[in-house]
Amino acid sequence: MAPTPVADLFPWDNSYARLPHRFFARVTPVPVAAPRLIRLNETLAAQLGLDPAALATPAGLEILSGNRVPPNSEPLAMAYAGHQFGNFVPQLGDGRAILLGELITVDGQRRDLQLKGAGRTPWSRGGDGRAALGPVLREYLLSEAMAALGIPTTRALAAVATGESVWRETPLPGAIFTRVASSHIRIGTFQYFAARRDLDAVRLLADHVIARHYPQCALAPNPYRALLDAVIRRQAELLAQWMLVGFIHGVMNTDNVSIAGETLDYGPCAFMDAHDPATVYSFIDSRGRYAFGNQPRIAHWNLTRLAETLVDLLASDETTALKEAEAALEAFAPHFESAYTAGLLRKLGLFQPQPDDRKLAQDLLDCMTRNHADYTLTFRRLCDAAAAPDQDQSLRSLFENPADLDPWLERWRHRLALEGPDHIARRDAMRSVNPHFIPRNHLVEEVIVAAVNNQDFQPFETLLTVLSAPHKDQPGFERYALPPQPDQIVRNTYCGT
Ligand code: AMP
Ligand code: MG
Numbered sequence: 001m002a003p004t005p006v007a008d009l010f011p012w013d014n015s016y017a018r019l020p021h022r023f024f025a026r027v028t029p030v031p032v033a034a035p036r037l038i039r040l041n042e043t044l045a046a047q048l049g050l051d052p053a054a055l056a057t058p059a060g061l062e063i064l065s066g067n068r069v070p071p072n073s074e075p076l077a078m079a080y081a082g083h084q085f086g087n088f089v090p091q092l093g094d095g096r097a098i099l100l101g102e103l104i105t106v107d108g109q110r111r112d113l114q115l116k117g118a119g120r121t122p123w124s125r126g127g128d129g130r131a132a133l134g135p136v137l138r139e140y141l142l143s144e145a146m147a148a149l150g151i152p153t154t155r156a157l158a159a160v161a162t163g164e165s166v167w168r169e170t171p172l173p174g175a176i177f178t179r180v181a182s183s184h185i186r187i188g189t190f191q192y193f194a195a196r197r198d199l200d201a202v203r204l205l206a207d208h209v210i211a212r213h214y215p216q217c218a219l220a221p222n223p224y225r226a227l228l229d230a231v232i233r234r235q236a237e238l239l240a241q242w243m244l245v246g247f248i249h250g251v252m253n254t255d256n257v258s259i260a261g262e263t264l265d266y267g268p269c270a271f272m273d274a275h276d277p278a279t280v281y282s283f284i285d286s287r288g289r290y291a292f293g294n295q296p297r298i299a300h301w302n303l304t305r306l307a308e309t310l311v312d313l314l315a316s317d318e319t320t321a322l323k324e325a326e327a328a329l330e331a332f333a334p335h336f337e338s339a340y341t342a343g344l345l346r347k348l349g350l351f352q353p354q355p356d357d358r359k360l361a362q363d364l365l366d367c368m369t370r371n372h373a374d375y376t377l378t379f380r381r382l383c384d385a386a387a388a389p390d391q392d393q394s395l396r397s398l399f400e401n402p403a404d405l406d407p408w409l410e411r412w413r414h415r416l417a418l419e420g421p422d423h424i425a426r427r428d429a430m431r432s433v434n435p436h437f438i439p440r441n442h443l444v445e446e447v448i449v450a451a452v453n454n455q456d457f458q459p460f461e462t463l464l465t466v467l468s469a470p471h472k473d474q475p476g477f478e479r480y481a482l483p484p485q486p487d488q489i490v491r492n493t494y495c496g497t
Pocket of ligand 2: 255256265
């Protein structure tokens with residue numbers, strides 16, 4: 001069958017472009033010299049209702065590189081503000097990302113299609129509007145790994161080499177990333193209008209977000225309070241999921257927080273190897289504001305900034321409105337704690353919760369920190385230890401002082417005995433929540449170096465394939481499950497902007 005003609009490829013329905021002009025700037029992608037398709041996510045394309053074969057043709061590549069704007073796309077850069085490392089910046093906006101438009105997927109979901117690195121916009125400030133290949137591959141890998149782990153996230157539809165260089169202290173190969181999101185609306189989008197005291201715009205934006213992401217809120221007695229509650233709940237659940245897999249976002253600025261509760265803006269993010277709440281990889285986070293263990297607290301701080309933008313909508317008098325906001329924010333901690341605790345217990349094979357279970361889980365985490373034990377492998381090896389105590393050795397070997405783990409193992413076994421006798425079913429249930437493969441920093445660096453220095457994309461493809469089935473054992477790929485050797489440890493990650 002011949003691929004779909006490009007003109008018919010995208011059934012756009014651009015709801016954001018129908019908002020007032022002050023919400024965005026109309027821009028067109030700046031063409032690039034010599035586009036080449038690095039990777040197309042065919043599965044995702046099909047879910048979006050797009051013909052993968054058509055996207056892979058030269059005409060499809062023209063679109064994915066920004067060299068041609070498809071019919072009925074209404075390309076735009078979104079306006080937003082944000083708190084960056086605690087400081088408010090009233091005007092940020094898409095400086096290098098261009099929204100092509102919105103599509104409705106085969107199962108009726110609305111999705112943004114955005115080109116990241118597609119050229120300058122009115123919000124580029126000093127930037128060149130471009131992206132380097134390394135960070136594009138990084139976002140591709142990390143976001144698809146998160147999706148495979150079942151964690152809400154933006155997705156990677158394509159990566160295209162531009163054939164041009166971008167200057168980042170040295171010349172680097174340029175690339176464009178096609179990102180799919182349920183929307184690119186951020187806490188910072190609300191802040192942009194609130195900072196301008198543009199209450200009409202805040203209300204329009206809130207109505208748009210309710211219709212698009214939280215339709216049930218429209219039926220509530222106070223729809224804006226219901227919206228705030230719903231966003232807080234989704235953030236709490238998202239944060240619990242990050243914490244359960246050891247994900248560190250790295251730049252939890254309010255402009256990088258999706259209103260829809262998806263993981264958004266993969267910059268210097270990383271998965272933790274050895275467990276330590278103080279872990280920071282991001283080079284720009286010298287004070288550890290966004291350290292692993294701080295993330296729930298920061299999410300609450302960010303949600304407080306969102307609540308401030310909505311105060312005028314919450315009630316007609318300020319005292320009542322502030323009380324509404326406070327009550328909504330107070331729900332964050334219990335939502336987070338219950339999602340996180342439930343997840344931790346599942347990771348430990350405890351499916352019938354008991355009062356002391358949270359303490360048992362915490363004691364393991366503390367023991368891991370003391371012994372620099374690998375977070376992911378500890379939980380993965382616990383799955384086998386749950387089925388067969390003779391598997392303890394490989395688990396204990398992850399701890400600097402294995403004897404430090406023994407009293408905990410004994411307590412855990414006593415506790416497991418209350419769960420019932422089916423060891424194998426328990427092991428399998430544990431495996432389904434304790435991934436074997438995460439995008440470890442040293443592996444991500446390795447594939448980026450091969451691609452950037454040697455134009456070798458095979459390591460990228462292999463890693464992507466391994467990460468697509470994180471809970472399977474995958475014989476022959478054991479090395480991808482291992483923590484870094486001392487000389488492979490990556491200490492810093494960079495934004496790469
Ligand atoms: P980020 O750190 O990627 O979340 O970006 C923060 C802000 O800087 C956003 O407004 C981006 O659009 C903008 N930005 C980042 N990189 C570039 C670039 N190369 N050119 C223009 N704007 C950029
Ligand atoms: Mg950002």
